[in-house]
Amino acid sequence: MRLAERMAGIGSESAFEAAARARALEETGGSVIHLEIGEPDFDTPAHVRAAAQRALDEGWTHYGPFMGLPALREAIAADATARKGFAVAPDRVAVVPGGKPVMFFALLALAQAGDEVVYPDPGFPIYDSMVRYVGATPRPYLITQERDFRVDLDELTGLVTDRTRLLIINSPANPTGGVFTRSDVERIAELALRFPDLTVLADEIYGRIVHDGEHVSIASLPGLPERTIVLDGFSKTYAMTGWRMGYAILPEALVEPFGKLIINSVSCVSSFSQVAAVEALTGPQDDVDAMVREFRARRDLVVAGLNGIPGIECAVPAGAFYVFPRVSRTGIGGAEFADRLLDEAGVCVLAGGSFGRAGADHVRISYANSRENLTTAIERIAAFVGRLAG
Numbered sequence: 202m203r204l205a206e207r208m209a210g211i212g213s214e215s216a217f218e219a220a221a222r223a224r225a226l227e228e229t230g231g232s233v234i235h236l237e238i239g240e241p242d243f244d245t246p247a248h249v250r251a252a253a254q255r256a257l258d259e260g261w262t263h264y265g266p267f268m269g270l271p272a273l274r275e276a277i278a279a280d281a282t283a284r285k286g287f288a289v290a291p292d293r294v295a296v297v298p299g300g301k302p303v304m305f306f307a308l309l310a311l312a313q314a315g316d317e318v319v320y321p322d323p324g325f326p327i328y329d330s331m332v333r334y335v336g337a338t339p340r341p342y343l344i345t346q347e348r349d350f351r352v353d354l355d356e357l358t359g360l361v362t363d364r365t366r367l368l369i370i371n372s373p374a375n376p377t378g379g380v381f382t383r384s385d386v387e388r389i390a391e392l393a394l395r396f397p398d399l400t401v402l403a404d405e406i407y408g409r410i411v412h413d414g415e416h417v418s419i420a421s422l423p424g425l426p427e428r429t430i431v432l433d434g435f436s437k438t439y440a441m442t443g444w445r446m447g448y449a450i451l452p453e454a455l456v457e458p459f460g461k462l463i464i465n466s467v468s469c470v471s472s473f474s475q476v477a478a479v480e481a482l483t484g485p486q487d488d489v490d491a492m493v494r495e496f497r498a499r500r501d502l503v504v505a506g507l508n509g510i511p512g513i514e515c516a517v518p519a520g521a522f523y524v525f526p527r528v529s530r531t532g533i534g535g536a537e538f539a540d541r542l543l544d545e546a547g548v549c550v551l552a553g554g555s556f557g558r559a560g561a562d563h564v565r566i567s568y569a570n571s572r573e574n575l576t577t578a579i580e581r582i583a584a585f586v587g588r589l590a591g
Contacts, residue, residue, distance in 0.1 A: 212330030215555035219539070223549040234578045235570065237549045239375060239523070241440040242569045246488040249439060252480035256473035265472040267463045269296025269448070273475045276482040277448055285405075285431070286421035289450055295459045296470050296478075298445040300406050302463075303432040304369075305331050306449070307402050310458040312337035312366045319360050320369035321352070322557030323376055323525070325404070328369055329557065340365070343559050346516050346527055350379025354388045361392055365399050368392075370419065373407040376556045376565040377525040378500075378518020383417045390422040400452070401429045409438045409489060412497045413519040420450065427452045437521075438489055439481045444474050496522045499568040499575055506579035507566075510586050522569045525553060529562035531586050539564050546585040548578045 219237040227233050244250075268274065274291040281289040297303060304327055312318050314336040320328040322341035332339045342357045344350050352370075361368060370389060372381040381389075393401050401419055408416045420429040434447030451459055463469070500517070503524055507515040512531035515524050528538045536552040542564075543549050550567075553560030568575055 207334055207336065210330075210333035212326055212333070215326065215551050219543070219549055219551055223543060226543065226547070232547045233543070234548050234574050234581070236566045236568070236575075236578060237551050238569070239437075239567055240442045240569060241437060241492060241522070242571070243440040243488070243492050245440050245444070246481070246484075248484050249441070249477050249481045252484075253473050253477035256476035261472040261476050263472060265469045265475065267469050268460055269294060269470065270472065270475045270479075273479050276479045277450075280482045281431070281433070281450055284408075285418040287418065287426050293451050293453065293456060295449045295451060295456070295463065296475060297447050297449065297463065298467055298470050299436065300404070300432050300434050300447040301327055302467065303430065303447060303449040304328065304402065304404075306459050306462045307367060307400070307430050307455075308332060308335045308337065309462060310455060311400055315364070316366040317362065317364045318367045318369065319357070319365055321371055321374065323553060323560035323563070324369070324371060324557055325375050326556055337366070338364075341557060341559075344374065344377060344379060345559065346514070346525070346563075350374065350377035350516065350518070350525065351381055351385055352389070354385065354392075357389070358392055361396060361399065363396065363398070365396060367400055367402055369402045369404065371404040373411060373416065373518075373520025375407065375521060376523050376551070376553065376560065378521045378523045380411060380414050380416065380519035382414065386417045386419050387422060390419055390425050393419075393428060394424050399428070400455075401425065402432065403429055404432045406432060406434055406437055406447075407521040408433065410493055410496060410522060411520040412493075412500060413517075416520070427454075430455065435478055435481055440488075440492065441478075441481070444477070446470065446474055446478050496568065499570075499572060500524070502572060503566065503568045503575055503579065506576070507582070510579075510583045511590065512586055513582075522567060524566050524568065525560070525563050526566065527562050528564055531589050533589065535561055535564045542582065542585055545588075546581040548581050548585075 274294040278289040278291040431450035435441040515526035539552040553563030
């Protein structure tokens with residue numbers, strides 16, 4: 202079968218591939234500690250699940266409005282206005298099945314052959330994959346451990362040109378856990394405003410999971426609400442990954458294009474899931490606060506444990522639930538480290554190079570697992586590295 206040429210450039214997401222390898226190993230009797238998937242290990246809060254059950258019983262099982270239920274768009278607008286620091290109108294909100302459609306729709310609406318898209322390296326692999334798929338030119342900017350996994354603003358300034366249609370920023374970040382400072386965000390905003398045809402895509406899916414510093418939405422800065430697509434959702438904050446609940450906050454000029462793309466692709470998000478999402482935003486937030494506290498404790502455990510292993514350097518991430526340690530001083534790179542760690546020690550992590558060339562000497566470890574399992578994983582990693590040294 203002949204595939205369209207554009208399929209040659211499309212990538213994948215290594216977390217799902219690694220998880221499949223790990224499950225295959227488990228099926229043969231192997232013991233595996235899963236630290237690969239970017240998914241909270243907590244259950245969706247009980248009051249949110251109960252709202253979905255009530256919605257099903259009440260008949261919320263039919264098509265809804267393509268941009269989302271009015272009640273949910275209003276709840277998102279109110280929550281974003283309170284938490285992100287800029288006024289959000291419900292008619293600027295588009296509800297979609299997860300965060301990826303926001304990325305894809307932004308690129309489909311704005312970028313084509315001859316246009317450039319600037320995005321982080323290392324960064325979420327779908328950025329690069331979708332940029333190539335739509336035929337735009339990728340322009341990655343480096344995120345390095347030496348800069349606390351923050352952007353080099355001088356480098357970024359040199360990458361953005363009149364051909365740049367979309368600038369993607371992600372803070373708190375996957376895979377590094379880095380968080381941009383207010384000064385970083387202000388400088389990025391100043392840069393964006395110099396180019397009238399440039400739009401910012403602000404991936405804020407981890408915006409509630411901040412351990413140190415603060416999350417600053419670029420859309421809260423003067424001149425940026427009409428230049429920024431804010432991506433957010435319920436997967437990370439409310440442990441609702443399987444519900445596929447994401448949303449975009451849009452400039453007015455992109456509301457109609459996003460609506461057309463939704464109609465032509467996903468039609469709408471399931472109605473009972475949206476009723477549950479209203480409850481997530483408007484109901485008690487105790488579970489979210491408890492989850493973030495636990496993630497911080499796990500972060501501290503993992504960072505201390507990894508830094509106690511000769512050859513591993515692990516910076517302290519300020520947000521999300523990942524660490525991105527450099528492992529090259531063990532004598533092997535990130536890809537070999539991840540492969541052998543799974544096969545020889547039963548710990549599944551991701552090669553840092555899966556997130557961009559700048560991550561080649563790193564691995565990504567998700568600490569969305571119990572402290573007991575994380576402690577065991579550290580012990581296994583230490584033994585594995587010890588064998589390498591021996």
